Amino acid sequence: MSNKITTLFQIQYPIIQAGMIWNSGWKLASASSNSGILGLIGAGSMYPEVLREHIQKCKKATDRPFGVNVPMLYPNIEEIMNIIVEEEVKIVFTSAGNPKTWTAWLKERGVTVVHVVSSVKFALKAQEAGVDAVVAEGFEAGGHNGREESTTLTLIPMVREALEIPLIAAGGIATGQGMLAAMILGADGVQVGSRFVASIESSAHQAFKEEVVSAKEGATHLTLKELAPVRVIKNKFYNDIVELYKTSPSIDDLKNLLGRARSKRGMFEGDLEEGELEIGQIAGLIHDIKPVAQIVEDMLSEYEVAKQNVQTIF
Structure with a gap:
């Protein structure tokens, strides 16, 4: 080819x-x-x-x-x-x-x-x-x-x-x-x-890999556009973002919620609740x-x- x-x-x-x-x-x-x-x-x-x-x-x-x-x-x-x-x-x-x-x-x-x-x-x-x-x-x-x-x-x-x-x-x-x-x-x-x-x-952590495999249609969402748009799996951290948006947060509010090393916590360390789990919509086809x-x-x-x-x- x-x-x-x-x-x-x-x-x-x-x-x-x-x-x-x-x-x-x-x-x-x-x-x-x-x-x-x-x-x-x-x-x-x-x-x-x-x-x-x-x-x-x-x-x-x-x-x-x-x-x-x-x-x-x-x-x-x-x-x-x-x-x-x-x-x-x-x-x-x-x-x-x-x-x-x-x-x-x-x-x-x-x-x-x-x-x-x-x-x-x-x-x-x-x-x-x-x-x-x-x-x-x-x-x-x-x-x-x-x-x-x-x-x-x-x-x-x-x-x-x-x-x-x-x-x-x-x-x-x-x-x-x-x-x-x-x-x-x-x-x-x-x-x-x-x-x-x-x-x-x-x-990636094995737990994250397994989370990707178990993901279905609609499991991800693009969020945090005010900082840097990122597509993530919906989990507790994502739900916390949704709740924060209901309060019309400032940029600093969003940064404070995101904190440091959030993606490492999710993808590398395998924290499926508090971590940032970055993956594409195509996860629904990965089995x-x-x-x-x-x-x-x-x-x-x-x-x-x-x-x-x-x-x-x-």
């Missing part, structure tokens, strides 16, 4: 394993890359030296390309970028910030840069900044999201119409059928997050926890079957 994305990253299949906080350590990234897709380490939940350790372990675990996802709103960004270059990581996905800030600096050092966006407006800004590709992420996605609430079904063709560089679709994609649909809409590849949370190699290699194999098989089924429709 060869196209712009496989050529850009030198991978077998145009699938990117999303670099999710508290889920995407070196084990998940290396297993993904060893399966022929692009694995990403999620730097957002790592102190700089922890990130360096994960990069070094990933390099020992795979001889295939892998990258690092860097949310630019996090502290220590300069140290993180310097570590990435020092460790000779050649692919960086940036998000939650202005792509102009780091794109030129990274590209001058031989790094391929991809930026995550949630609208046509920001996709064009990323292209103008010189990124090599864009991830357009729909409203269905888990974790931090855009404020526009554009679904993947509408976002991908609109971004494709406006963009000249390669396009990666994200948000609500966990199957081969979803992958085919995104590519028919104009994507050159897909980024998959939630499906890889429920993998053996994910660094088991299995190895990354099997997830990739299943997606590719589903993709091929879906292509054949589409041909029988017309």
